Amino acid sequence: MKETLFMGKITATATHELKNVLAIIRESGGLMQDFLDMVNDGSFKYKEKFGGILSKVEDQVRRGDEISTQLNRFAHTPDSDFTSENVPEVIDQVIALTQRIARSREVSFVNRPHQSMLTLTCEPVKLRMLLFQSMELLMKNAKRGERIEIRSRLNENKKTFIEFCMESDSGRNQSLDDLETSGEWKELVATAGAINSKAGLSSDSGILTLELVNMDYK
Amino acid sequence: MKEFKVLMVDDEEDFVRTLDERMKMRNLDSNVALSGEQALEILEKEVPDVMLLDLKMPGMDGMEVLKRAREAFPGVQVVMLTGHGSEQDEAEARRLGVFEYLRKPVPIENLMKVLKAAYQKKLQESMVAATFAEAGEFDTAQEILDKSRKR
Numbered sequence: 001m002k003e004t005l006f007m008g009k010i011t012a013t014a015t016h017e018l019k020n021v022l023a024i025i026r027e028s029g030g031l032m033q034d035f036l037d038m039v040n041d042g043s044f045k046y047k048e049k050f051g052g053i054l055s056k057v058e059d060q061v062r063r064g065d066e067i068s069t070q071l072n073r074f075a076h077t078p079d080s081d082f083t084s085e086n087v088p089e090v091i092d093q094v095i096a097l098t099q100r101i102a103r104s105r106e107v108s109f110v111n112r113p114h115q116s117m118l119t120l121t122c123e124p125v126k127l128r129m130l131l132f133q134s135m136e137l138l139m140k141n142a143k144r145g146e147r148i149e150i151r152s153r154l155n156e157n158k159k160t161f162i163e164f165c166m167e168s169d170s171g172r173n174q175s176l177d178d179l180e181t182s183g184e185w186k187e188l189v190a191t192a193g194a195i196n197s198k199a200g201l202s203s204d205s206g207i208l209t210l211e212l213v214n215m216d217y218k
Numbered sequence: 219m220k221e222f223k224v225l226m227v228d229d230e231e232d233f234v235r236t237l238d239e240r241m242k243m244r245n246l247d248s249n250v251a252l253s254g255e256q257a258l259e260i261l262e263k264e265v266p267d268v269m270l271l272d273l274k275m276p277g278m279d280g281m282e283v284l285k286r287a288r289e290a291f292p293g294v295q296v297v298m299l300t301g302h303g304s305e306q307d308e309a310e311a312r313r314l315g316v317f318e319y320l321r322k323p324v325p326i327e328n329l330m331k332v333l334k335a336a337y338q339k340k341l342q343e344s345m346v347a348a349t350f351a352e353a354g355e356f357d358t359a360q361e362i363l364d365k366s367r368k369r
Contacts, residue, residue, distance in 0.1 A: 016274075019301040020230050023322050027236040030326055034243050065323055 004078040011075035029057040070096040088113035106144040114153035121214040133188040166206035220247035222337045223266040227257040229275040254278030273300035295336035
């Protein structure tokens, strides 16, 4: 736990610095755009090209800022052993931070919560680990171009369900049944068990389900 | 003729100097302080209409500057601009009377809108206070300024 706190603290500090770097790049790009806007007599033949480049800089700063923000929140995760989390927001965070892996495997995730506010009391690091393990397992077994929907909802017994739905049978490399014997699946089940939750696979419908319960930490 | 005076307080020099230049290009009379202490020194000499204040700075942080500025210079409207603030920080800043609490990055157009709105509020409050003062109702004028300080 001390090690996790240490990693989180250093990462959080670094993301603050990254945000400052991005703010300087953004304002410098903005200032260049201001000067560019002052040239209206056609004397600068590269005006349009420069404008396009500055627009790309702005887009990338926005992208970097989004990643830094999510990484900063992620780095603060170990600050509490137990906390109340909004599940759809946590899913957004894990999706944002694993974009690169998903892109390299040509897989995309879509967060489709049943309700925008879905509160769960849990161990925040383990919840993120469980989500990541589920996503990683499916990514490894998805075909190129696969889109995986993540649906979250609360049932009548106040249990939170998160379903990872693969788009189609043809999108899969192998039957989900085969996954149940893999070491990764066993690790995922162990993580779920550590927070009193369950994980299940439905091969027919291509759905991985997590059933999560509020933890009593008093 | 410049529109109004803005004091920008941030320890990230490259950031605040670039923003300063952009403000000047938008016809604002802007000035820069690189620390909380420096901001208070400038306030003693020349009171701006609006102060754009970073939260996390070495030495005196933005919250302390906000507290002191609201006490000693209630006419100055303060806008917080931070990359690091938590929800608790925002609640505390609002309790201390900040005009607006913004998170970096903010597009320049949005920032200009907020600064202009802050300046409008400052104008309204000082006009109302001046009207009462002219009518000899100094207590009421003071009350208006006190309310503005507590907001």
